[in-house]
Amino acid sequence: MFSHLPPYAGDPILSLMEVFQRDERANKVNLSIGIYTDGRGIVPVLPSVRTAAAEIAKEVKPYVYLPMEGHGGYRQAVAQLLFGADLPAPEHLAVVQTLGGSGALKVGADLIARFFPQPTVWIPDPTWDNHIGIFEGAGFKVERYPYYDAATRGLDFNGMLGKIDSLPRGAVVLLHPCCHNPTGVDPTREQWEQIVAVIEKRGLLPFFDLAYQGFAESLEADIWPVRECVRRGIAFFLSNSFSKIFSLYSERVGALSVFCPQKDQAANVLGQLKLTVRRNYSSPPMHGALLVARVLSDATLAAQWRAEVEEMRLRVRDMRSKLAAQLKTAVPDQDFSFLLKQHGMFGYTGLSAAQVERLRNEFGVYAIATGRICVAGLNDGNVARVAETMAEVLRG
Numbered sequence: 001m002f003s004h005l006p007p008y009a010g011d012p013i014l015s016l017m018e019v020f021q022r023d024e025r026a027n028k029v030n031l032s033i034g035i036y037t038d039g040r041g042i043v044p045v046l047p048s049v050r051t052a053a054a055e056i057a058k059e060v061k062p063y064v065y066l067p068m069e070g071h072g073g074y075r076q077a078v079a080q081l082l083f084g085a086d087l088p089a090p091e092h093l094a095v096v097q098t099l100g101g102s103g104a105l106k107v108g109a110d111l112i113a114r115f116f117p118q119p120t121v122w123i124p125d126p127t128w129d130n131h132i133g134i135f136e137g138a139g140f141k142v143e144r145y146p147y148y149d150a151a152t153r154g155l156d157f158n159g160m161l162g163k164i165d166s167l168p169r170g171a172v173v174l175l176h177p178c179c180h181n182p183t184g185v186d187p188t189r190e191q192w193e194q195i196v197a198v199i200e201k202r203g204l205l206p207f208f209d210l211a212y213q214g215f216a217e218s219l220e221a222d223i224w225p226v227r228e229c230v231r232r233g234i235a236f237f238l239s240n241s242f243s244k245i246f247s248l249y250s251e252r253v254g255a256l257s258v259f260c261p262q263k264d265q266a267a268n269v270l271g272q273l274k275l276t277v278r279r280n281y282s283s284p285p286m287h288g289a290l291l292v293a294r295v296l297s298d299a300t301l302a303a304q305w306r307a308e309v310e311e312m313r314l315r316v317r318d319m320r321s322k323l324a325a326q327l328k329t330a331v332p333d334q335d336f337s338f339l340l341k342q343h344g345m346f347g348y349t350g351l352s353a354a355q356v357e358r359l360r361n362e363f364g365v366y367a368i369a370t371g372r373i374c375v376a377g378l379n380d381g382n383v384a385r386v387a388e389t390m391a392e393v394l395r396g
């Protein structure tokens, strides 16, 4: 019956995680997977979330299904967090709770594919690998726009803007509002202004994927391009994830928001989103949504959580500085200032696939073949060794 099924080679990043777990070297360091660990190298339970979890545990209620669109209080709190003072009126906004950011991308992609036949999405080159899988899986043709410039280790802004400015009306453009995964390279505010202006001029459909809100500059600044689209009345899709910024990976909490500038379209969009959810998994789970809703709806817990996000952001920034400074000392003829310009948990180091392999085989330091490291996996206990071993492979 199943003899024609080919084996699955495995996800490159998740497979590396298994190799790491089997590695018996005591001083091994995992910088491959996108998980935030604290200064002790532990995935934190945020104190705000711990308090919310304890409160919720005291109020066990029957486990009835959530509606297709998810928990009402959660959806409200998420919309408030995303849009703040720019929160569109309900007739302009459709929000559904999703299974993490991945679930939001999938529900959004399915919806677009159903109502815009033969869709194409333009994604940055490079991007998070699963963007390709999710959009292709939903029936999209996936095309790329220039993004990373290996020569400058920065943004190929002219290439990016030029390509976006050539796309046909209605084209779907996937954008990372902040903390680009995998490069850590983001457009500046001035560059975003130009990107949004071109999107408006050409009548494109932006699909923002926000997995790291608050990890670049602040919760407010990092979502600026999205809010600018609200101000200009540009329709968009927005997927957001709480996996990292609430450290709630396994709870699978996220949301998909669709902004509908034309009044009274949001009700139909919400209806079709519900139908998409119904056909996929019927309704989302409760617990993660309750945790996030509780934290965001309680002024004290919300303030505490904002401070926790800021603490994570600053810790990662500190690790970037330490890595760059120690690399500079070890390899003085090379410039590592590009590391300081990157935002968020990830960064491109400029290491080649062969250098990454040496790093893993000889020193037990795990990065991705593209040279991407998860800076959030560094701490005071391992950063010196990572810098030394990176310097060693860089010297050749």
Ligand code: PMP
Pocket: 034, 099, 100, 101, 102, 103, 128, 176, 181, 209, 210, 211, 241, 242, 243, 252, 253, 254
């Ligand atoms: N988008 C981007 C850019 C990501 O980096 C990730 C997580 N690695 C996701 C979406 C998926 O988020 P989640 O784990 O919540 O599904």
